[in-house]
Amino acid sequence: MNAPETPPVSDLPALALREVPADFLAALAARFGDQMSTGESVRAQHGRDESAYVHIPPPAAVVFAESTQDVADTLRLCNAYGVPVIAYGVGSSIEGQLLAVQGGISLDVSRMNRVLHVNAEDLTVTVQPGVTRKQLNEAIKDTGLFFPIDPGADASIGGMSATRASGTNAVRYGTMRENVLALEVVLANGEVMHTGTRAKKSSAGYDLTRLLVGSEGTLGVMTEVTVRLHPLPExxxxxxxxxxxxxxxxxxxxxxxxxxxxxxxxxxxxxxxxxxxxxxxxxxxxxxxxxxxxxxxxxxxxxxxxxxxxxxxxxxxxxxxxxxxxxxxxxxxxxxxxxxxFAGLASRPGAKAVTTDACVPISRLADCLLESVADAEAHNQPYFLVGHVGDGNFHFGYLIDPDSAEERERAEALNHRLVARAIAMDGTCTGEHGIGLHKMGFLVNEAGLPAVDAMRAIKRALDPNGILNPGKVFAAD
Missing domain, CATH: 3.30.70.2190 (Alpha-Beta Plaits)
Known part of the structure; x- marks a missing residue:
C-alpha cells in the first residue's frame, strides 16, 4: 500500500448539518415523553466523547431507549424524516464516533442494561447493549466464568462490539470479533434482524455478525449481543x-x-x-x-x-x-x-490528547515504536506511549493545548506519519479504536478504493437514507 499524503489538519471536521424538523421532534416527544430530552446539558453530554474534537455542535435531542421496540420506533421516525441518529453507550470512544457532525439525535441505550440469558454450560451469555464489561463480570462471578475483553474503560458491550474493541487480554482471548457469536440489530428502517447463533460454528450464508461487529453504528443499532465466556483461571x-x-x-x-x-x-x-x-x-x-x-x-x-x-x-x-x-x-x-x-492529561493541565492507535506485525513493532518516539521527541511533542504488544498494537497520546492551532497541527502531522509508517510496515491504521472521524483519510490507503467502494455499497443497501451515524468510517461518495 502507498503511504497517504499529508492531509490538511483541522479541529473541526467538515460539517453538513441536516435539518431536524420541528414536527419530527414533536413526534419523538409524543412517542417517548420523558425518555426524550432537548436539555442543553444532556445534549452536551451526548455530543462529546474521549476524542480531542471540542467544537462539534451537540445533537438536537437525546432519546433514552429502554427496549428493542424503543430503538425500532426511533429509527423508523428518523428514517421517515431523514434525521441522523447516533447510538450512544457510555461515551468512551476515542476517534470521534459519537459526534454529531451532520446533526440529528443521540440514541442512548445505557438503560438497556440487563443480562438476559446466562448459558454457563455452553460458555455463552446474552446481554442488552448497555451492559458494561464490569457489570457483566459481576453478574456471572458465581458461574466460574468471566468475560475477558478489557479495553481499559468500563465500556458497554454494545459499544465494544460496534468498535470491535480488544484490550489487554487480546493476546490470549482474542478481540470482540472472536467473542461475539450473535446479535439482535435494528436496521435503519426499524426492522429487527438476528444474526448468528450460540453454536460454536456455522456455514450458513454471509457472516453478518462479523460485518456488524466493528461497523461503528453505521449499519444498524445493536439491541442484544451474545458473547463467549471463558473459565476463570485456577x-x-x-x-x-x-x-x-x-x-x-x-x-x-x-x-x-x-x-x-x-x-x-x-x-x-x-x-x-x-x-x-x-x-x-x-x-x-x-x-x-x-x-x-x-x-x-x-x-x-x-x-x-x-x-x-x-x-x-x-x-x-x-x-x-x-x-x-x-x-x-x-x-x-x-x-x-x-x-x-488521565496521567498524561494531569501532566499538562487543560490539555487534550490526540490519541491514536496502530497495529503492525510483531516483527516490525520495535522499529515502528522507535521511529515514532524519535519523531515525537524531535518535534518537542509531549506524549505518552503504551501498547498491547503481544499482538503488535500500541497507543500514542499527543498532549496539546486544544486552543492552539499550531500544537494541533503538529500533533496531527505526527499522528499522520505514525499511521503511514504502520501501513508501510504491512500494518493497520487502527488496531482497536476504530476509524470514526479521525482515521477516515487512511482507510483508502490501507484497504484500497475497491474495498472502500464495497463498504459504501453495503452502507447504501442497509441505510439508503444515510441516517445511521453518517460522516463516520468513510467520507460521502
Whole structure:
C-alpha cells in the first residue's frame, strides 16, 4: 500500500448539518415523553466523547431507549424524516464516533442494561447493549466464568462490539470479533434482524455478525449481543519487568509469542510514561521501559510460564520480575496502566490528547515504536506511549493545548506519519479504536478504493437514507 499524503489538519471536521424538523421532534416527544430530552446539558453530554474534537455542535435531542421496540420506533421516525441518529453507550470512544457532525439525535441505550440469558454450560451469555464489561463480570462471578475483553474503560458491550474493541487480554482471548457469536440489530428502517447463533460454528450464508461487529453504528443499532465466556483461571499471577531499551522489551515479547507461551496479558509502558503514571497514581515504579505481564492457568502452568518468560527477559537485559500475586496487587498495577490517559492529561493541565492507535506485525513493532518516539521527541511533542504488544498494537497520546492551532497541527502531522509508517510496515491504521472521524483519510490507503467502494455499497443497501451515524468510517461518495 502507498503511504497517504499529508492531509490538511483541522479541529473541526467538515460539517453538513441536516435539518431536524420541528414536527419530527414533536413526534419523538409524543412517542417517548420523558425518555426524550432537548436539555442543553444532556445534549452536551451526548455530543462529546474521549476524542480531542471540542467544537462539534451537540445533537438536537437525546432519546433514552429502554427496549428493542424503543430503538425500532426511533429509527423508523428518523428514517421517515431523514434525521441522523447516533447510538450512544457510555461515551468512551476515542476517534470521534459519537459526534454529531451532520446533526440529528443521540440514541442512548445505557438503560438497556440487563443480562438476559446466562448459558454457563455452553460458555455463552446474552446481554442488552448497555451492559458494561464490569457489570457483566459481576453478574456471572458465581458461574466460574468471566468475560475477558478489557479495553481499559468500563465500556458497554454494545459499544465494544460496534468498535470491535480488544484490550489487554487480546493476546490470549482474542478481540470482540472472536467473542461475539450473535446479535439482535435494528436496521435503519426499524426492522429487527438476528444474526448468528450460540453454536460454536456455522456455514450458513454471509457472516453478518462479523460485518456488524466493528461497523461503528453505521449499519444498524445493536439491541442484544451474545458473547463467549471463558473459565476463570485456577491461578493468576502478575509481574513487571524493566528494560534498558524499547527493543529489548519488544524482543522479549516476540520471543515469548514465538515460543508459544500462552501469556494472558503483556503490556508495554514506555519509560517517560511510567514517570507520568507515578506522578498521577502515586506509585513508585522504576522509570524504565516496562512490561506488565499476567499469567493464567493451573499453579504449575503459571509457574512454568513465568519461569520461561523470566529466562527470555534475562537474555534481553530485563531485570528480575517483581510480582503481584494478590488480587489487590494486580488491581493496583492494572489500574495504573488503565489510567495512562488521565496521567498524561494531569501532566499538562487543560490539555487534550490526540490519541491514536496502530497495529503492525510483531516483527516490525520495535522499529515502528522507535521511529515514532524519535519523531515525537524531535518535534518537542509531549506524549505518552503504551501498547498491547503481544499482538503488535500500541497507543500514542499527543498532549496539546486544544486552543492552539499550531500544537494541533503538529500533533496531527505526527499522528499522520505514525499511521503511514504502520501501513508501510504491512500494518493497520487502527488496531482497536476504530476509524470514526479521525482515521477516515487512511482507510483508502490501507484497504484500497475497491474495498472502500464495497463498504459504501453495503452502507447504501442497509441505510439508503444515510441516517445511521453518517460522516463516520468513510467520507460521502
Amino acid at each position: 491461578a493468576v499471577s502478575a509481574a513487571i519487568c524493566q528494560f534498558p531499551t524499547i527493543r529489548d522489551a519488544v524482543q522479549t515479547v516476540i520471543t515469548t509469542i514465538q515460543m508459544g507461551v500462552p501469556i494472558a496479558r503483556v503490556e508495554f509502558i514506555e519509560a517517560h510514561t511510567v514517570e507520568l503514571i507515578n506522578a498521577y497514581a502515586k506509585t513508585t515504579l522504576r522509570p524504565e521501559h516496562m512490561l506488565l505481564m499476567e499469567f493464567h492457568g493451573s499453579p504449575a502452568g503459571v509457574k512454568e510460564q513465568a519461569e520461561t518468560v523470566q529466562a527470555i527477559a534475562s537474555e534481553h537485559h530485563g531485570n528480575d520480575f517483581e510480582w503481584a500475586d494478590t488480587p489487590e496487587g494486580r488491581t493496583q498495577l492494572w489500574s495504573a496502566r488503565h489510567n495512562t490517559l
